[in-house]
Amino acid sequence: MVKRVAIVGYAQSHHQYDMQKTREDMVFEVAKEALDNAGISRKDIDTVVTASTDFLDGRTISNVFLSMAVGAYMKDESKVEEDGASAALYALMRILSGSHEIALVEAHTQASTFNPHQVSFYTLDPLFDRQIGLLNSVSAAALQARMYMDANDVSEEHLAMVSVKNLMNAADNPNAHRRMPDLSVEEVLDSKLYYDPIRELTMSPISDGACALVLASEERAREITDFPVWIEGVGTCHDAYLRDRNLLRLDSLRKAAEDAYKMAGITDPFSELDVIEVSERFAHEELMIYEALGLCREGKGKVFIDKWVTQRDGELPVNPSGGALAADPVCATGLIRMVEAAKQIRGEADGHQIPGAYRALAHGQFGICAQKNIVYILGGE
Amino acid sequence: MEKQSEIIRVTGLPVAAGYNWSAGSQMEGFIKALAKKKIMGAKCSKCGYTYVPPRSRCGKCNAKIEDKDLVEISGKGSLVGYTTARVELDGAGNFQDLKKPKMIGAIKLEGSDSTIFMPIEGIDPKKAKEGMKVKVQWREKAKGELADIVCFKPEKS
Numbered sequence: 001m002v003k004r005v006a007i008v009g010y011a012q013s014h015h016q017y018d019m020q021k022t023r024e025d026m027v028f029e030v031a032k033e034a035l036d037n038a039g040i041s042r043k044d045i046d047t048v049v050t051a052s053t054d055f056l057d058g059r060t061i062s063n064v065f066l067s068m069a070v071g072a073y074m075k076d077e078s079k080v081e082e083d084g085a086s087a088a089l090y091a092l093m094r095i096l097s098g099s100h101e102i103a104l105v106e107a108h109t110q111a112s113t114f115n116p117h118q119v120s121f122y123t124l125d126p127l128f129d130r131q132i133g134l135l136n137s138v139s140a141a142a143l144q145a146r147m148y149m150d151a152n153d154v155s156e157e158h159l160a161m162v163s164v165k166n167l168m169n170a171a172d173n174p175n176a177h178r179r180m181p182d183l184s185v186e187e188v189l190d191s192k193l194y195y196d197p198i199r200e201l202t203m204s205p206i207s208d209g210a211c212a213l214v215l216a217s218e219e220r221a222r223e224i225t226d227f228p229v230w231i232e233g234v235g236t237c238h239d240a241y242l243r244d245r246n247l248l249r250l251d252s253l254r255k256a257a258e259d260a261y262k263m264a265g266i267t268d269p270f271s272e273l274d275v276i277e278v279s280e281r282f283a284h285e286e287l288m289i290y291e292a293l294g295l296c297r298e299g300k301g302k303v304f305i306d307k308w309v310t311q312r313d314g315e316l317p318v319n320p321s322g323g324a325l326a327a328d329p330v331c332a333t334g335l336i337r338m339v340e341a342a343k344q345i346r347g348e349a350d351g352h353q354i355p356g357a358y359r360a361l362a363h364g365q366f367g368i369c370a371q372k373n374i375v376y377i378l379g380g381e
Numbered sequence: 382m383e384k385q386s387e388i389i390r391v392t393g394l395p396v397a398a399g400y401n402w403s404a405g406s407q408m409e410g411f412i413k414a415l416a417k418k419k420i421m422g423a424k425c426s427k428c429g430y431t432y433v434p435p436r437s438r439c440g441k442c443n444a445k446i447e448d449k450d451l452v453e454i455s456g457k458g459s460l461v462g463y464t465t466a467r468v469e470l471d472g473a474g475n476f477q478d479l480k481k482p483k484m485i486g487a488i489k490l491e492g493s494d495s496t497i498f499m500p501i502e503g504i505d506p507k508k509a510k511e512g513m514k515v516k517v518q519w520r521e522k523a524k525g526e527l528a529d530i531v532c533f534k535p536e537k538s
Contacts, residue, residue, distance in 0.1 A: 115474030126400070127408050128434045128497075131527045134466070134485045135498050142464035143487050143498065150511050194476065195485075196465040196506070240440050243495040244432065247462065247487070 005095050006221035006228030007378070008214050009038025010339040015177040015209035015327035018112045023057070026210045028069040031106050034212035035071070038224055045214075046100035048072035051080040051087035051107035052331045055119045070106045070212075083107065083279075084211060084335025085364030085374045089234060091215050101220045108210035109330040116206065116330050120368055125241065135242070137281070138203060140368045142195035144247045145284040149197065151248055152299040159202045159283035160188035161305045163325055166280075167201070169312055170322025172351030175336075177207045177327035202283040202325075209329030211336045229342040232359075233266070233377035235259025242368055250285075253292035253363070253373035260361075261294070264377035269361070270295045273377075275344045275354045276310075276318045277337035278363040280325060285370060286318065289363065293375075312352065320344070320352040334364015338376055345380045407435035410451050416525030420517065422454040422493050433493040455491035456517035457536060462487035462496075465506045482506070488515060488533055500532040 011033030013019070019026055035041060050070055054062050063072075063079040076094075080087040084107025091103035109116070120137035124130045148154060167183050170176035183201075191200035221228040237259070239245050239252035257269070266272045276293070280286035287301030295316065296304060304310045310318035319325075321340040324333050341360035343349040349357075362376045404412065407423050411434045414421045423435030427444035433454055437446050466483045468476040486501040504513065514536035523529040 115470070115476075117476070118470050118472070118474040121470060126402055127404050128527070132499060134483075134500060136470055139464060139466060139485060140498070143462040143485065146464055147462040147487070147511070193467050195467065198464075243497060244430075244440065247496075 003096055004218040004230055005092050005215055006218065006230050007338070007342045008216045008221050008224045008228055009034045009040070010213040010342055011037055012175050012211040012332070012336055012339055013209045014175055015207045015329055017177065017206060017208065019110060019208035023108065023110055024066065024069040026110070026208070027066055027106060027108055030108070030210040030212040031070045031104060034104065034214050038214040040102070040214070040224060042071045044102055045071060045075065045104045046102050047076040047091065047094050048104045048106070049078050049080065049087040049091040049094070050105075051082060051084040051335070052109060053081055053119070055122060056109050056111065056114065056116060056330060058114060071104060076100065082331065082366040082372070083364040083374065084332050085338060085362070085376065086236065086334070086366070088213065088215065088335060088338060089236060089374065092231060092234065095215060095217050101217045103215045104212060105215060105335065106210065106212040107332040107335040109332060110208040111206045111328070111330055112208050123368060129242075135368070137368050138198055139195045140242060141203070141282045141285070142198040144369050145197055145282060147248055148284055148288060152302065154284070154287065154302050156189060156197050157185055158287065158302045158305055159197065160185040162280070162283040162286045163188045163201050165305070165311055166319050166323045166325040169320050169352055170326030173321045173326070175327070176322040177209070178205050178322070179326070198282060204281045204324045204328035207327045207329040209327060209332050209336070211332040211339055213335065213339055213342070227346050228381070229345045230379050231376060232379045233260040233262070233264030234375065235263070236372070236374040238372045242371070245369070245371070247369055249298070250288050250292035250370055250373065253289065253365070253370065253375070254294070256373045256375045257293045260375040260377050264379070266377060269293060270316060272359060273316065273361050274357040274359050275320060275341065276316065276361045276363075277321060277340045278319060278323060279333050279337055279365045280319070280323050281328060281365070281370075283325065286323070290318070293361065312354065317354050320349065320354055334362070334374065337362040337364060338378070341376070341378050345378060405437050406448050407437050407446065407451060410448065411435050412527065413525050415527070415529040416523050418519045418523050418529070420454045420456055420490065421451050422495075424450050424452045426450050431492060431494045433490055433495045433497060452492070454493050458488045458490035458493070458515060460486050460501075460509065460513040460515055461489050461511060463501065463506070463509045484509070486515065486533055499530065501534075502532045503534040
């Protein structure tokens with residue numbers, strides 16, 4: 001990138017099933033905490049970009065009400081109707097354009113208020129798939145999981161091992177929703193079956209949560225902090241509607257990752273990355289993500305799980321925070337990955353810190369079976 | 382610990398919104414053809430990709446698909462994926478347990494590049510395999526509506 005932009009502050013909520021808070025309070029708290037974390041005040045913010053989905057919020061054009069809670073009163077403001085990681089991309093572009101120096105990015109969902117899987121049903125083609133009435137984010141993921149497992153000789157135990165890794169990691173992350181230090185593969189395989197092979201513990205939980213981060217131009221970042229986390233690369237890509245997509249692969253993630261690697265000058269992601277945070281809404285997705293990120297060959301994702309490569313003390317830790325399986329406040333989930341990656345680089349991940357993490361990848365997704373993907377490469381000084 | 386204030390729960394959304402979408406002429410052709418127990422697809426005249434159900438724009442090559450590009454698709458195809466549903470959404474956001482599990486198939490019809498996701502009957506989930514041949518089961522008296530397609534069954538049955 002010609003100009004450089006850094007993450008200079010961040011905050012996230014304690015994600016849980018039912019926050020017992022109004023959305024306004026939840027949003028205000030993360031926005032304020034992110035500014036405090038950066039050591040700046042509301043007047044320093046030039047532009048605010050938020051992310052949520054009206055259908056999940058239960059309000060039309062929901063930023064109308066929340067703009068004051070997030071601190072956007074009388075400021076340049078815009079909203080993205082998908083993951084917060086995409087809101088961060090717009091904020092990044094606002095700064096790169098030269099019009100703004102400091103941006104606040106905020107994303108949230110209170111999924112406990114209305115089942116996000118029901119909302120996923122309303123993203124389907126109303127003229128056909130909705131009339132047939134069988135698909136939603138979970139049943140579609142189950143179809144994809146079975147296809148992927150049959151094609152690549154992946155067992156239900158492999159999926160369970162992904163859940164065990166992530167939910168045990170989450171036990172040391174105070175912000176995670178599903179923290180399960182003693183989880184076993186058997187327990188995952190005994191959890192409630194929704195759509196074969198997807199079970200309660202191989203799909204993400206329904207979480208309330210919010211996340212915010214502050215982005216600044218290089219000049220301002222150096223004034224604000226001694227520990228800026230630089231955005232070294234970003235890539236995003238959108239695949240076809242479910243019916244016209246190869247569900248065996250995450251092609252749009254592959255393209256997004258390639259673009260991000262190119263921008264960051266990465267040629268061998270496996271050896272050049274220290275830690276990875278991904279938005280795996282289902283356990284099988286994490287295996288597919290390994291492949292799409294170019295960390296291993298097509299169909300070989302399970303080897304990383306078999307050989308403990310992506311464990312917290314493995315060669316390339318993936319989701320030391322617990323990932324989306326540990327907390328999934330839908331629109332905030334990808335932005336949380338960016339915050340978790342930034343925490344790793346700043347050495348602020350406490351109980352789930354990866355020693356010596358210098359360069360990290362953060363991934364966000366949106367749409368049934370990860371139709372759209374976004375990848376960031378973040379790095380320290 | 383700080384006492385949590387009791388939040389009064391307010392319900393009311395989603396509203397029952399009766400959207401009145403236009404199906405478009407391709408989709409209209411698809412639905413009308415069901416009355417004759419025919420499945421139609423839209424074959425892009427530029428790249429040849431065939432959409433089932435039809436679409437009026439080819440996302441792959443960005444060409445417009447005309448009404449003349451509607452082609453008849455076989456009612457036979459193969460299973461490319463499957464799942465057994467133990468639950469279903471009730472429309473209000475609740476997963477309800479099914480008394481009898483339902484099988485859902487991802488099916489690629491002969492002559493189609495799209496995959497459709499349809500109910501499957503007559504296959505033991507334990508014996509389901511990718512590549513199994515299936516065929517459409519029509520409602521006895523087809524009326525020209527999506528319900529004319531009852532399900533897909535194994536080709537040999």
